Amino acid sequence: DWKSTKDILRCNPWFHGHPRYDSILYTADDDPMAMGQLDLVFRCHLPRHKSLDLAMIRSYRTSSWNPKTRTDCPVRERSAAPMFIALEHLTRGALLCPIFGASQEVFYVVDCIDEDMFLRVNHID
Numbered sequence: 001d002w003k004s005t006k007d008i009l010r011c012n013p014w015f016h017g018h019p020r021y022d023s024i025l026y027t028a029d030d031d032p033m034a035m036g037q038l039d040l041v042f043r044c045h046l047p048r049h050k051s052l053d054l055a056m057i058r059s060y061r062t063s064s065w066n067p068k069t070r071t072d073c074p075v076r077e078r079s080a081a082p083m084f085i086a087l088e089h090l091t092r093g094a095l096l097c098p099i100f101g102a103s104q105e106v107f108y109v110v111d112c113i114d115e116d117m118f119l120r121v122n123h124i125d
Helices: 115-121
Strands: 011-015 018-021 023-026 035-046 050-062 075-078 083-086 090-094 096-098 106-109
Touching: 011 035, 018 035, 023 050
Parallel strands: none
Antiparallel strands: 011 018, 023 035, 023 090, 035 050, 050 075, 050 083, 075 106, 096 106
């Protein structure tokens, strides 16, 4: 299926009474599976009536922590430092699940939500 689709991504401190900050997959030169938490979306107005749409994110880096499981599910941990990327570099939404009982705040990357995410996470061309 080669149709374009839309992901509705949210970054809202008060979404139905609770904070909601979605996870994203974005384009980066140094990481083919660059992921982050979408914290803020804004527009910068530039001279000559131009504008630039940006996102402030906190990246998820590959964790050195390994769960005691039989699967090779990718594990990520969230960076505390924010970074800025152009919205055009957002690829899609991503689903990360907190790992309960871990000694630190780490997340599983859920690759079975659809075929596109499965192929991306497992590096299948």
